[in-house]
Amino acid sequence: MSMRSLGALLLTVFVGSVAAGEGPGLGIEADPREVAAWDIDIAADGTGLPPGSGTATDGAAVYARHCLACHGAWGSGGLNDALVGGQGTLDGPAPLRTVGSFWPFAATLFDYVRRAMPYLEPRSLSNDEVYALTAYLLFLNGIIAEKQTMDARTLAKVRMPNRDNFIPAYPAAQLERIQPEAPE
Amino acid sequence: MPGRSPEALKLAAGNGLLHRRLFMKRGAAALGAGSLGLLTALPSRAAPSWMRAPGRPMTGYGARSSHEDAVQRLTASVPGTDGCGISLTPLQSLEGTITPSSLHFERHHSGVPEIDPDAHRLLVHGLVKRPLFFDMASLSRYPMVSRILFLECSGNSSQAGLEPEPVTDTCGALHGLVSCSEWTGVPLSVVLDEAGVDPAAHWILAEGADAAAMTRSIPLAKAMDDALLALYQNGERLRPENGYPVRLFLPGYEGNMSVKWLRRIKLTARPSMTREETARYTDLLPDGRSLMFTFPMQVKSVITSPSPGLALAGPGLYQISGMAWSGLGRIARVEVSADGGATWAEAALSEPVLSKSMTRFRAAWRWNGAPAVIMSRAIDDSGAVQPTRAAIIAEKGMNFLYHYNGIQAWRVGGDGQVTNVYA
Numbered sequence: 001m002s003m004r005s006l007g008a009l010l011l012t013v014f015v016g017s018v019a020a021g022e023g024p025g026l027g028i029e030a031d032p033r034e035v036a037a038w039d040i041d042i043a044a045d046g047t048g049l050p051p052g053s054g055t056a057t058d059g060a061a062v063y064a065r066h067c068l069a070c071h072g073a074w075g076s077g078g079l080n081d082a083l084v085g086g087q088g089t090l091d092g093p094a095p096l097r098t099v100g101s102f103w104p105f106a107a108t109l110f111d112y113v114r115r116a117m118p119y120l121e122p123r124s125l126s127n128d129e130v131y132a133l134t135a136y137l138l139f140l141n142g143i144i145a146e147k148q149t150m151d152a153r154t155l156a157k158v159r160m161p162n163r164d165n166f167i168p169a170y171p172a173a174q175l176e177r178i179q180p181e182a183p184e
Numbered sequence: 185m186p187g188r189s190p191e192a193l194k195l196a197a198g199n200g201l202l203h204r205r206l207f208m209k210r211g212a213a214a215l216g217a218g219s220l221g222l223l224t225a226l227p228s229r230a231a232p233s234w235m236r237a238p239g240r241p242m243t244g245y246g247a248r249s250s251h252e253d254a255v256q257r258l259t260a261s262v263p264g265t266d267g268c269g270i271s272l273t274p275l276q277s278l279e280g281t282i283t284p285s286s287l288h289f290e291r292h293h294s295g296v297p298e299i300d301p302d303a304h305r306l307l308v309h310g311l312v313k314r315p316l317f318f319d320m321a322s323l324s325r326y327p328m329v330s331r332i333l334f335l336e337c338s339g340n341s342s343q344a345g346l347e348p349e350p351v352t353d354t355c356g357a358l359h360g361l362v363s364c365s366e367w368t369g370v371p372l373s374v375v376l377d378e379a380g381v382d383p384a385a386h387w388i389l390a391e392g393a394d395a396a397a398m399t400r401s402i403p404l405a406k407a408m409d410d411a412l413l414a415l416y417q418n419g420e421r422l423r424p425e426n427g428y429p430v431r432l433f434l435p436g437y438e439g440n441m442s443v444k445w446l447r448r449i450k451l452t453a454r455p456s457m458t459r460e461e462t463a464r465y466t467d468l469l470p471d472g473r474s475l476m477f478t479f480p481m482q483v484k485s486v487i488t489s490p491s492p493g494l495a496l497a498g499p500g501l502y503q504i505s506g507m508a509w510s511g512l513g514r515i516a517r518v519e520v521s522a523d524g525g526a527t528w529a530e531a532a533l534s535e536p537v538l539s540k541s542m543t544r545f546r547a548a549w550r551w552n553g554a555p556a557v558i559m560s561r562a563i564d565d566s567g568a569v570q571p572t573r574a575a576i577i578a579e580k581g582m583n584f585l586y587h588y589n590g591i592q593a594w595r596v597g598g599d600g601q602v603t604n605v606y607a
Contacts, residue, residue, distance in 0.1 A: 023326040023374045027308070027316030035309050038448055041389055041399060044457035070264050079264035091472030095583050097463065102474075105457050112459035115397040116294065119265060122395050166466065170403060170477035172386060174454050 042111035044178045046156025049110060052127035053151035056144070059136025062129045066118040075099075075140050080119075084140045087161060100141025104166055105179065106158035110134050131155070196529035199522040200550035201504075204532040257287055258357050267295025268396075270337070272360030275488045279505065281534070281542040282332070283363035285418050290425045291337050291361070293396035297445055301429040304393065306375075306413070310450035313380030320429045323413060326370040331412070331435065334509045334542045336481045337361035338438035338465060338586040345573045345590045346582055350604040355491035358604065359592070362509065364542035367433050369414035372407050376451070381408075385451035389458070390432050393447040400441045401455035402434065406479070410435050413446065436511030436540040437479045438586070440465055470581035481511035483570050484589040485518055485545070485562035496600035499553035504531070508543045510564035517563045518545040524557035524593065524607050525572075531560070539565075551596065557607050559593040573606055 042048040063075075071077060075084035075098070086096030095101075099109060114130045116122050125133070135150040138158060148154065159179070168175050196203040248255075255277040261269035271290040273283055283289075290296075301320045309315035340361035343351055351358070376388075381404070388407050392398045402411070414422065414433040422428040427444030434442050440460060455461065455477070467475040485508035490496055504522075508515045514537055519528040531545035545560065561570040573590035593607035 023370070023378055024322075025378060026322035026325060027314070027318050027375070027378050028322075030307060030309060030315040030317050032315075035307065035315050038307050039309065039450070040397070041391070041450065041456055041458075043452070043454070080262060090468060090474075091470065093582075095468055095472075097468070099463075103459075103463050105462065108457055108459055108462055111399075111456075112463075115399070116395070116459075119268070119294065122294070122397070165473045166462070166476040167469075167473055168477050169475045170479060172403060172405075173477050174386075175476070178454060178457065 040111075040115060042107045042114075044105040044107055046107045046152060049107065049152035049155060050127045051152065052131050053149050054128050054130075054132025054135050055149050056132070056136040056139035056146045058128075059132035059134070059139075062125070062133050063136050066121075066125070067133070070119065075137060083137055087141070090162070090165070098141070099137050100143060100161065102162050104160055104163045106134070106138060106143075106155055106160055109137065110155060196547075197521060197523070198527035199556055200552055201520060201522045201527075201529040202501075202548035202550060204530050204547060255287070257289070258354075258360065259290075265295075267292055270361060272356050273363045274354065274356040275360050275362075275486070275507065276355040276491045276494055278488070279544070281364050281507070281544050282418065283365060283542075285365065285420070285423050285426070288335075288363040288365060288417070288423070288426055289337065289361045291439065292394065292425070293398050294394050296425050297394045298424065299393060299429060299445060304429055304447070306430060306446060307448045308375060308379045308451075309448075310389070310452055311382035311385035312376075312451055313382065314378075316375075316379050318375065320415075323370055323375075323430065324415065326374055328368050328370055328415070329412065330366055330368040330416075332364065332366045332536075332538055332541045333433065333435050334362060334364040334481075334540065335433075335439045335442060336363075336484075336509070336511075338440065338478070338481065340588075341484070341486075341590075341592075342585055342588045344592060344604060345576070345588050345606075346585070348582075350606050352492050352603045354493045355486060355488050358492075359486045361439070362507075362542075364509070365417045366419065367412060367414045368416035368419075369412040369430075369433065372411035372413055372432070372449075373409075375413065376407060376449075379451075381451060384453050387452045387455050389448075389450040389452055389456045390441075390443040390446060391448040391450075392427075392443045393445040398443060398460060399456065399458040400443055400460050401452070401458060402432075402437075402441055403479075404451065406434060406437065407449075434479075436481060438465065438481055438511075441479065465586055467580065467584040467586050469584060475584075478587055479511075481509070482587060482589045483510035483512065483515075483562050483564040483568045484508070485515075485560045485570055486592045487520070487558060487560050487594060490558070490596060490602050491594055492602045492604060494602060496551060496596060496602075498600065499551055502549050502551055504547040504549050504558060504560075506531075506545050506560050508533075508545055508560070508562035509541065510562065510566070510568065511540055512564050512566040512568055514539045514565040515543040515545075515562055516565045518543070519561050519563075520545070520547040520549075521559050521561075522549055522551075522556055525559055525591075528561070553598065555598050556596045557593050557605060558596060559591050559607065561591050 086101030
């Protein structure tokens, strides 16, 4: 095959693939700094946790101001979900699914609170306040000590009581590769 | 009665179920016009007022008849909020397969955002060669596909079958977290290909631009297979409550994953384990463990008429009408029983019967006026058969909350009133 006919063949293949479903290429290359501002999610292994820290003691005050009206004193529930308690109830007739009894990953708590709470003012809390709230809820659930500081390093290591009780129905979930180490 | 075909009126199953041929070809004529309970008499006046003066002028955007104003979504919010909750499609008031956009069910986690499409961007980043922003005008220039697809919240129907005692409410109140529309949009694979997928990527994280910034992890395989960036619903731009200006649409998967108001797609190696896929949308089993990533909605059907609130007027011939759908494929067959499941007749399926779409089924039933239990069961082309409530509970208990697809039984009382029963 001559170079010319090979070139014609390649051109045909290329044009053919365009017709088969490529777009017009109108995406605008994103500046890494702008991507960083949008990229707010925290992975289950703690990847993405920002600088900052807080303790349960700090978190109690944040909770009283922003959370108590809906979630009740000490996370006991009210207008909205209970956040504390329920450990040991999941295999009974009246399971209580809370942060302490059900949530498999502590980093998820930081991610969710920072993106969606407080309900009326999402994205209004500082990272320190979110760490403090996270520490307070983990403390109320008996998972960490009252004085233990939560930050990017310590929160990623918190092992939740219900961590090993999820069965992935989707085969490629690779659950075992997330937080594989036993707690310290 | 003239025109009645004796063959069509042959009994197909116990307690008065007639052959499905009644709804094919000459079926309607075979019934005789006045014999269907749902037909109403024409106005008796020979020259009603609306024939004595010109009607109202044209309008820029249509509205339904004021006589239909009672057909509404039923809404329910989490206490302390007015935008975190659900609205349910009034299935008992609808026919055919397409849900009017105004009656499509809703599930919002923090209300409906009012998004300026000119200010909205979709970011694709993470494990890609080039992170890219797309504006809505650009997305509209991409090749699109249109598909008629159902969307169902995975919590749908749990109140119909997972309460200790059967709850009687309208069909929509019990099963109305499912709707069906024609969705038009850009295949997600086209946009991901443009960004250049890193071989290390196996999942995507989709994030909405609502005040909950709701996120879900989705297998990359699904994203590349048939996922859509939907821009149109039933021919017009998406309704705000359905994700305007752009939503993700994952055919057959639980509704929560079709993230509305889509603003960000991040390609990742592993699922992100968001609150929505861990604390919620996981199915708690009797042993205390939970199923996670139960994505496809399983085969299901429900009789929408007769159903609670639509009482039968007296013995005679009635149309049984209902809907069947499966996240695994096409509906292959729907069977109907009028004797509590002792015998079954095959229902007529109204074409087109499409994959991961809503299928309308109908059967003719001669009600003798005695109490009866009617039910439907669907079978899809993967071979999956809609299970009984008892079989599901034996396997998964009463607390799994999501993906309940048990056979719905309605009891028709001697007075014609319809109630939910466990049978």
